[in-house]
Every structure is written in C-alpha cells, then in structure tokens.
Amino acid sequence: MTESYAIVTNDLTKNFGSVHAVSNLNLKIPFGKTYGLLGPNGAGKTTTVRMLNAIISKTSGNASVGGYDLLTQNEDIRRICGFLPESPGLYSKLTAKEFLEFIGELYYLPKDTISERINELLELFDLLGRENDLLEGYSRGMKQKVCLCAALIQDPEIIFLDEPTSNLDPAAARMVKNLISELAKKADKTIFICTHLLDSAEELCDVIGIIVEGKLEIEGTPQEIIESVGAENLEEAYLKITGATHIEDLLAWREENSIERESKKKKQKNKKKKYRKTR
Ligand SMILES: Nc1ncnc2c1ncn2[C@@H]1O[C@H](COP(=O)(O)OP(=O)(O)O)[C@@H](O)[C@H]1O
C-alpha cells in the first residue's frame, strides 16, 4: 500500500539527452525513517531529489511522495516536503528574518504562524539575536542554518537534504549533523539525505542506498551493507561497490575526517593550555 510509505518510486528514470542520470530506480521508504542516498559525484543523487520534489520532470516510471502521486499531485507534494538544495540561493540583501518571512509567504502560511515558526527555528538553530543582520554578513555555516530553517518553515512531513554538510568547515558540519539527528529523533520526520560523505551517512541514516551511474546498487542498514559485501567497514564496502575509480570521493571524506581530528586535537591542546594557565 502506497500510503504506508513516505516515498515510493517505481522504475523512476531520468535521461538528459544521452546521459542516463537515473535508471529504473525503485525505492520504498517508510515514514519516520532517515534514508541516505550515497554515491560518487555524478551518480544521480541530485537528479533523484529534484524529481521527487517535482522540480524537474521524470523521463519514465512513477513515484509517490507522502502518498501523493508525482505526476498529478505535485502541489500537495510541494506543500508537505521541505527541500534543502545542493547550492541554495539566498538573497544577500535581506536579513535572515526577512528571508524566512518571504519563504513562509511562498507557502501561504498565515503571518502569525510564520513569525512563531521563525522564532522557534531561530532558537533551535542558535541564530536568535542575529535575525536582523543582512545575510551577506553571515558565515557559510550560518547561511546553511538559514537554508535549513527555510526548508523547515512549513513544518514539512518529509525533508530532503541534498549534501547538507558538504563545503562546511568541520565545526559547522558537526553542528548541522547534530541538528539533523535531533530532528530525526525528536520530530519523527522522514528525512532523505543525499551525500557522498560516508561518515555523515553512517551516523545519520537508518537505511542507506548506494547509487552508481544512475543505478541503485545496494540498499540496507550500514551493517547489512558492510556484511553483504564482506567488508570490514562502510568505507571498504563503499569502495567495493562503487569501484576504486571513485577514490577522490573517499579521499575527500578522509580529508574531512582528518581536519575534524586536527581541530579536535587543537581544541584539546588549547584546553590543556588554559588549564595550565589557571593553575
Ligand atoms: N540539467 C542537466 N542537464 C544535463 N545533464 C545533467 C543535468 N543535471 C544533471 N545532469 C547529469 O546527470 C548525471 C547525474 O548528476 P547529479 O544527479 O547531479 O549527480 P550527483 O548529485 O549524484 O552528483 C551527471 O552525469 C550530470 O552531468
């Protein structure tokens, strides 16, 4: 039954001319789960979420989101879904508050509801006090937080996050990951995350699907995926499944981890210094 799943796709396919971006994708994602679509650059992740949010049309197959048919009920889909795009646009000459009011109005939310939601979200994302500053003066992490607020303003049932932690420094990435896992735990939302970062996927997702050249190669819990290819860990499993040609993605992930480790080390050193000073 379609209604018991948040997202169902049947042979969903998208071609851009001769490029087979997504081929015969079949997904069944229950409500309340956090699903991670993992794969190297160009695998078809963004194309998948853009189709599921009715931003681009499919070539063939079909899908339902929140029980609504992608082809005939896309207004309903837009109403119940929040979407954080891969490279979101912000109006830099607006303040965070003005920008979020504008997004709330796009959803036809009543003014009172908009201002309540903005206050809740600014508090949750620790932006209170900065809401009247122009977005052009925000750091990358703060901008990402504002984009997340925009994706959540209409209290969506299903949330799509395309590369939510890419291009963020380790501290900002950690903060965004914490926020997503809070959201998953507290609000019992269905969350669909696209990422090429293994640590984000392993940490946040109940179920992972690995997509390579538009085809879903494997799906399961991180543990199931590791076991099914006889790997030691998700990194090894990912390499086996995607092939060693995608080593850059893996290196990017390692790099991020090593930066994170370095910054932890530095913090610990600084703590020790402070501790010595106070003695
Ligand atoms: N608008 C477009 N026009 C032509 N080709 C596109 C377009 N969008 C994506 N593609 C192609 O589709 C494939 C999948 O891209 P994408 O979904 O962005 O991958 P991912 O998000 O996994 O990195 C790539 O080969 C990409 O070049």
Ligand SMILES: [Mg+2]
């Ligand atoms: Mg992408």
